[in-house]
Amino acid sequence: MAGLGAVALAPFSPAAGLAQGLAQGRPVAVQAKPASLALRPDAAATPIWALQGPELGFGRGETVEIAFANELPVPALLDIRGLDGVAAAEPLTGRAPLAAGAKETLQLPLRHAGTLLCGLGLHGDGQARPSQVRALVVRESQPVAVDRDEVVLIEDWRIRADGTAIPPGMDPGDSMPVQTINGRPSLDLSVRSNERVRLRFINAGQRTVFAAKLDGVEVRVMALDGQPAEPFVARNGALVIAPGGRVDVFVDITGAAGTTYPVLLHDGRNARPIGKLTVSNEPPLRPAPQPAAPPLPSNGLPAQLDLKSASRVDLALGGPPAEWGPPATFSKNAPPAFRAKAGRTVVLALTNRAAIATVFHLRGHHFRLLDRLDDGWKPFWLDTLAVEPGQTQRIAFSADYVGRWLIEQVAADWAAPRLVRWYSVE
Template structure:
């Protein structure tokens, strides 16, 4: 069985005189997934799934990454506004970490919340084999607001009963909604049962680290569950009510547990004709009678865009086509397609640009060139028949409006754009650098729906 690593991650730590340095080792590990007869070759950080680290807001965090895989890798700190040199994208900003080598990531996370980390090379296979971890950035302002929290990591596995994996990227999946796994887990387990004290104020940190699936979340048995943070960032609480959690998106959900012992609360995916239960919480132990019933986090402290002075960016998510210049471009530049962590097939594009076929250097021209400190409003239009969770590296943006639905204004680093929908987001351009912008359905990312914004 897989080890959750949750208990260890939540254990108290000694206060050290110097910033603690974490060691993160990526290696292949044989593990038997739930219900399978034989072991699977998983790729894990520190042989745990999920590996969970805790950091403190604005305090130094150091992680020494050791690559024991047979291919090069990196760590991208998804949603964390890290310095450009720490973003973990191969060749931008640093070379990939070769097998047997190490790289030290150092940053002070400026924002509290629920984040995760994963490689940004051969991502579809790496995530498919389990190479992802959780980074929780704590804020002293949150202390005492909740009695208990649980971290719930959602992931499908494309494994067969004998433990072997199916294809992580298929043409049929990449050209449509993605290739789905049949084994659905939370923290590496099928329908795990967790306990909460009766009457407790509960915080669930829910992360979708799957490469494809988009669940609609519901908490059956909980009275008035609310979303209190989106992608780790505090928001005005709104009803959970089937909130769609695209790949790489996170939702912190709060509720007050029933006061009766033995009551059940079920986290379920209602994006189907029949709800799919994912995890169960059961009330047990001594009851709590808290006088603090307000389920809310302190307001997020993020750069607010000046919408009146903002420059508008038009971004169209479109179908792509195979670019015959790709192979010749790579040969001319002495770069193999494998080194670029890309497939040679192109099904998707952003503003009709694909990566990297149109380039004359080691990367194509940027989607836009921005000025650090200036405000921008991007209008994202999805001209395809499939949903796209679009992620911007190094920035947290404000989701402003949708042409198709009533969206509560909220902060995010990944926004789900439905077919024919126009979504407006606002942000302040951050540190100078080339910041990736891509779909987090990884098969879409690796078949064309990837670009970058250049901030100068």
């Protein structure tokens, strides 16, 4: 299960902006600033907080320097979701929130290719305004057989009658839910017959579990949460993505000129069209569709996990916070949720005691979702998992990176607080 807020298909052109700055040895400048976004038709734009700067597109193996400036009136914490093994950049355990008007520089070695998420949401509960999210794309070092690469960024909002937006972690009252696609209400993407398009779906929603569906076309899942998967066809073209989750898919366009493929969004209550892919009148890109694509290049995660000698930990989600607490009161002096020896497999049993789905996020490492009998795992890696009420899910990861790392949980409810703990690899 997972949540997908609103879908944004924005062309990804890695040569723009960033690549030039990197080539000249300059850091990539990113600023947290007050901004506004048109969220309602025929109404004034809604004040929000945004991350501004060039397109965040890089190559695997690069070490990127990001110069982050906080131009907000409150402390801000730049969070890069899906970045494994960079303890110095880890929010809260490695970096404190940045004071208003302050600046910092982050060194990010990009070990893995994939789709990541960059935002201010970890420290954003209950603040004056909600914040936007940015995609961070790390390209594979080997060629990938696609014709186009599009980011599908989904965000959701809660708007009051006076046009202001309610930040997450607060009672939404009678506010109106709104989803945007790259800051727009809908998506219209022109495609060509026999073209292969890579769509990087990102659920940048705050709490809601969404499903996105592409009607009338085969949707082949190639990566989950930024890590290559054993390719599989999404059932009925539907993708269910937890808040913060990412799904990379390949879509081969086979229809004739004028064919339309609707994009639908379901929030658990209602489905509505949020966009469409339309085959243009241009000639087919090639005489016939490409053959099925091979798996994406491996990022080097282990092929096998030693479950027999794994360290095993039970973690309760939902219910009373107990040892969990909000990011605003996080202390590195609090005892860790667990300690692991470097290189050892860790199995976590996640039991959701809440009455609604709860989303769990592991930082610093990706994990395998274990089979019910604990004798194998699903053929993909994750860093985010939604656990149904009363359910226990077991996950396993190889503790490869020494350091202190966060774990997060949040119930699938707008008013629910985001809660954190930390774990240590020694």
